[in-house]
Amino acid sequence: AQTVTQSQPEMSVQxxxxxxxxxxxxxxxxxxxxxxxxxxxxxxxxxxxxxxxxKQQNATENRFSVNFQKAAKSFSLxxxxxxxxxxxxxFCAFLGGxxxxxxGTGTRLKVLA
Amino acid sequence: DTGxxxxxxxxxxxxxxxxxxxxxxxxxxxxxxxxxxxxxxxPEFLTYFQNEAQLEKSRLLSDRFSAERPKGSFSxxxxxxxxxxxxxxxxxxxxxxxxxxxxxxxFGPGTRLLVL
Numbered sequence: 587a588q589t590v591t592q593s594q595p596e597m598s599v600q601x602x603x604x605x606x607x608x609x610x611x612x613x614x615x616x617x618x619x620x621x622x623x624x625x626x627x628x629x630x631x632x633x634x635x636x637x638x639x640x641k642q643q644n645a646t647e648n649r650f651s652v653n654f655q656k657a658a659k660s661f662s663l664x665x666x667x668x669x670x671x672x673x674x675x676x677f678c679a680f681l682g683g684x685x686x687x688x689x690g691t692g693t694r695l696k697v698l699a
Numbered sequence: 700d701t702g703x704x705x706x707x708x709x710x711x712x713x714x715x716x717x718x719x720x721x722x723x724x725x726x727x728x729x730x731x732x733x734x735x736x737x738x739x740x741x742p743e744f745l746t747y748f749q750n751e752a753q754l755e756k757s758r759l760l761s762d763r764f765s766a767e768r769p770k771g772s773f774s775x776x777x778x779x780x781x782x783x784x785x786x787x788x789x790x791x792x793x794x795x796x797x798x799x800x801x802x803x804x805x806f807g808p809g810t811r812l813l814v815l
Binding site for chain 1 (some may be wrong): 703723730732734739740741742743744747754755765790792802803804805806808
């Protein structure tokens with residue numbers, strides 16, 4: 587069975603600084619997708635970035651980028667130039683051949699002014 | 700494209716009562732998913748539909764839970780004889796299959812259930 591582990595329950599970052607959120611996963615599948623979702627307080631989950639496992643190039647979306655290490659089964663999210671609006675719960679998710687997401691337990695990101 | 704919508708957003712009920720939640724997916728999306736999220740946890744998969752067919756159900760979905768998606772459009776999730784342990788956020792997501800590349804799920808705002 588696939589598992590997703592987020593070992594940082596909470597992280598803090600100063601505004602304009604860079605922060606990295608960690609995610610590791612376990613799977614025997616070779617073809618899968620990984621996602622980072624953001625869930626602001628009392629608001630819906632929003633896709634931040636996604637990565638196809640067959641792609642060696644790390645995905646980037648503006649200030650958000652990932653470090654995907656397939657052999658190590660690691661998928662970290664880097665947020666550059668952090669903004670107050672980045673404060674939220676961040677969930678790492680795995681999607682294999684079963685169509686259902688497997689989520690981690692989340693990392694709460696606080697952005698300090 | 701108005702996104703995934705869910706109704707109601709909040710529901711308070713007494714133990715033993717039945718509740719029903721509705722999800723309206725993005726209009727062209729043929730897949731619809733239900734997840735449950737408890738405090739401090741990530742969402743956990745409950746069930747999913749492709750068009751009107753319910754293709755998979757989690758072991759979390761006891762016989763008190765039933766989901767339908769008539770005509771492959773909106774979906775309902777009913778919980779009968781609610782228990783305090785059913786208190787959670789119920790999330791709906793939708794996606795479209797058949798396109799090349801990654802199939803991303805888009806989430807609704809959720810229905811927060813409190814069972815007293």
